[in-house]
Amino acid sequence: MLSGRRYRLELTAEQAEMCEEFGNVCRSVWNTGLHQRREYRRRGAWMNSRRSAPSWPRPSGNTPG
Structure with missing residues (x-):
């Protein structure tokens, strides 16, 4: 059984x-990715991380942790 907590901000x-602006940006990024995925499938192509990974930015090493 799953349980969760609810918080009120x-x-x-x-x-x-x-928060509204962050939500709008996240929604836009999600919808853009979804559109790209649909276009790839429509053309019979496939998106995967192995092919696109070389174009991803490399970590700067300044991440907290």
């Missing part, structure tokens, strides 16, 4: 605006 107007 009390954001300021500025924080709420930023």
Whole structure:
């Protein structure tokens, strides 16, 4: 059985605006990727990470951890 927790945020107007903007950006990125995937499938091509990985940016080493 899965269980979860629910939290209620009390954001300021500025924080709420930023969260809305972050959500819009995430939705746009997701929809763009979905569109690209559909176009690849429509053409009979296939997207995979092995082919596209060389074009990904390399980590800078400045990541927290």
